[in-house]
Amino acid sequence: MQKTINVKENGDASLEEMFAAGAHYGYSRTRRHPSVSPYIFGGKNRMDIIDLEKTSVMLDEAKEFIKSLGARNKIVLFVGTKPEAKVVIKETAENLNMPYVTTRWIGGTLSNFTEIKKRIAELENYRKETILGELEKYTKKERLVMAKKMERLSKYYSGLINLKKIPDALFVVDARAEHIATTEAIKSGVPLVALVNSDSNIKGIDYPIIANDSGIPSIKLFVSSVANAYKAGTISGIMDKSEPAKEL
DSSP: OOOOOOOOTTSOOOHHHHHHTTTTEEEEGGGOOGGGGGGEEEEETTEEEEOHHHHHHHHHHHHHHHHHHHHTTOOEEEEOOSHHHHHHHHHHHHHHTOOEEOSOOOTTTTTTHHHHHHHHHHHHHHHHHHHHTGGGGSOHHHHHHHHHHHHHHHHHHGGGTTOOSOOSEEEEEOTTTTHHHHHHHHHHTOOEEEEEOTTSOOTTOSEEEESOSSSHHHHHHHHHHHHHHHHHHHHHHHHHHHSOOOOO
């Protein structure tokens, strides 16, 4: 029976938990990107074994950054479209009331946000009209055309429905698979936190977390750890605001 992986309440993922989640499994040595070489502990059966002590340091740095965003109520866009990441990304983002992409990254989401914002507004207006029963003013044919269009918009933009501006940071599972999102973030100057495996180029990624980005237990462990860091930041931000100003 598969061992259940739990993240501690303080958001820390221990080396033992990482190992139990299979976070140390890299890809074959032939797929290794040179930028990741310093973070490889060794190999087994021609497969890279990731140095989890170094991963732990990288995770701590990423969490501190994410925590600082939480303290200031900043927006983090969660991205993970591979089958292993979709569910946990969606659930985590919704739990934090953050935007997410789990179907397909639409080119221009960051670099051409003005146009993306129009699509989001269009979907929002359609949903509002549906709830208020205002679609009756359209003919049956018009409603059918609108429904088909909104079905497509919903598929790609439902996770962005509350995104009113370019996000303050991106959290990505598998930067190589999400290369379009990663490239846009780097070019747009949006800070990037990414869970990456041994096949990824980590140059340009502000906070890379090198670990298994394909195994579900590993993905869940790191996504949960990042989410807990954001929550901790939110709580600390609230406490700081509630404290009375000290007299000089």
